[in-house]
Amino acid sequence: MNRRPTLLTALALTATAALTLSACGSDNDKAGGTQADGGNKRASVSTSAATSPDRPKIELPADLELTFEGGETGDPVKDAILADNAERMRAVDAAITGTDPEGKALAFYNTGKALQAAQDWVAQFEEAGATLTGEARYYDREVTLTGDRSATLVFCADESRxxxxxxxxxxxxKTPVTKNSYVLYNTRLDKNVEGVWQTSQIISTRGATQCQP
Structure with missing residues (x-):
């Protein structure tokens, strides 16, 4: 039996289907939104993470755009966390759209539960014969350091487009815009031996009051 039409319907079920899971593959939101990472833009995100020769180069289709607000706090550690988180989001979309078919960037910026969730989400798109298009905006990004090598990052996402x-x-x-097009993400990041802030855990809450426009 061909499940492809059913899967496509499921992926487009909510206005934010692809984005929620592409954004991180949350533990409590297994069927989220739709959205994409910004072509080759990094918006206001610090470029420090992209300059290292050891970091994978992430390229995305021109019809995908992610915008990250508040990329520079004045604190170099927090700025590095924000930059690596943004690259993680871009890495998931690169794997979905086929610009990183081997998922090298995906594994570079994810670890633990977050990596498994992201890989599972990419596999669902592959099975459905689907990809991503459109825009997403990430805002109200707040970093809290919990140790020398760990931190939490809470942020909102507008996945309506x-x-x-x-x-x-x-x-x-296309799907209609609802309150669930706006998502609150709560993530944990851990700094590995190479100095990369990898996302290790993530929880998303759709329709969160604090993220509504």
Whole structure:
């Protein structure tokens, strides 16, 4: 039995289907929104994370755009965390859209539960023959250091203009904007031996009051 149409419907079920899971594959939100990472833009995100020769280069299709607000706090540690988190989001979308088919960036910026959740979400898109298109905006990004090598990052996402797209037909599965198009993310990041702040855990709450426009 061909499950592809059913999966495509599921991916487009809410206005934020792809974004929620592409954003991190949350522990409590297994069918989230739609959205994409910003082409090759990094918006206001610090570029320090992208300059290291050891870091994978992430490229995305031109029809995907992610915007990250508040990328520079004045604190170099917090700025590095924000930058690596932004690269993580871009890495998930790169794996979904096929610009990083081996998932090298995905594994570089994720670890533990967050890595497994992201890999599972990418696999669902592959099975459905779907990709991502549109825009997403990440804002109210607040970092709290919990140790020399650990931190939490809480932020909101506007995923109202991101959608899943059929790879073969290029049909875009648009969905209406609702309160669930806005998502609160609570993440944990751990600094590995190479100095990369990897996302290790993530929880998302759809329709969170503090993220509504």
């Amino acid at each position: 991101g959608f899943s797209k059929d790879k073969k037909t290029n049909e875009i599965h």
